Amino acid sequence: MTTQPQTHSNGLSIAEVAERTGLTAHTLRYYERDGLMLGVGRNGSGHRAYTEGDLGWITLITRLRSTGMPIREIRRYAEMVREGAGNEEERLALLRAHRDRVRAQLEETAAHLDAIEFKVSYYAAAVGETDPDAELIAQQRRAEPSAPR
Numbered sequence: 001m002t003t004q005p006q007t008h009s010n011g012l013s014i015a016e017v018a019e020r021t022g023l024t025a026h027t028l029r030y031y032e033r034d035g036l037m038l039g040v041g042r043n044g045s046g047h048r049a050y051t052e053g054d055l056g057w058i059t060l061i062t063r064l065r066s067t068g069m070p071i072r073e074i075r076r077y078a079e080m081v082r083e084g085a086g087n088e089e090e091r092l093a094l095l096r097a098h099r100d101r102v103r104a105q106l107e108e109t110a111a112h113l114d115a116i117e118f119k120v121s122y123y124a125a126a127v128g129e130t131d132p133d134a135e136l137i138a139q140q141r142r143a144e145p146s147a148p149r
Contacts, residue, residue, distance in 0.1 A: 011041060011049025021058050028058070035075045036061055038082055067102045 014025045021028075031037050032048075038057055043049040064074050077094055080087045124131040 010043040011051055012055070014048045014050070017050045017055065017058070020055065021062065023058070023062070031058070031061065034071065036071070036078050038078060064098065067098070068105065069098050073098065 012020070014028055017023075017028060018025045028048075032040055037054070040054055041049045041051065061074050061078075064077075065071075073094060077091060080091050080094075120131050
């Protein structure tokens with residue numbers, strides 16, 4: 001049974017953050033060591049003390065990694081955030097470039113899904129069935145030419 005991690009007055013422990021984020025303590029240490037974190041504080045005994053802000057940052061970098069952003073770009077983005085104001089245009093350019101890559105991946109994946117849906121419909125018809133999901137998706141794709149493909 002998983003229990004809800006408790007926030008202590010001196011921050012969350014690495015174990016609590018690992019449980020809450022689904023990342024391992026090793027991964028969290030790696031993120032910090034490799035310059036991906038903005039700066040995790042320490043409690044009175046010297047242990048890492050994560051804040052809710054740190055959790056938000058971990059969620060962001062996890063999403064960036066999950067969508068294919070290279071570690072070096074995440075590191076550069078973290079460096080820019082740590083530098084503070086004055087580099088917002090560079091941050092924006094980095095995020096827009098990544099967004100464009102993700103959109104292109106989505107379009108490619110949607111095209112692959114269309115091909116799979118076509119084959120599912122084809123074989124469902126071949127065995128005397130209909131596949132309502134495949135038919136509905138195919139109709140939606142045909143009706144919305146602006147939808148990602």
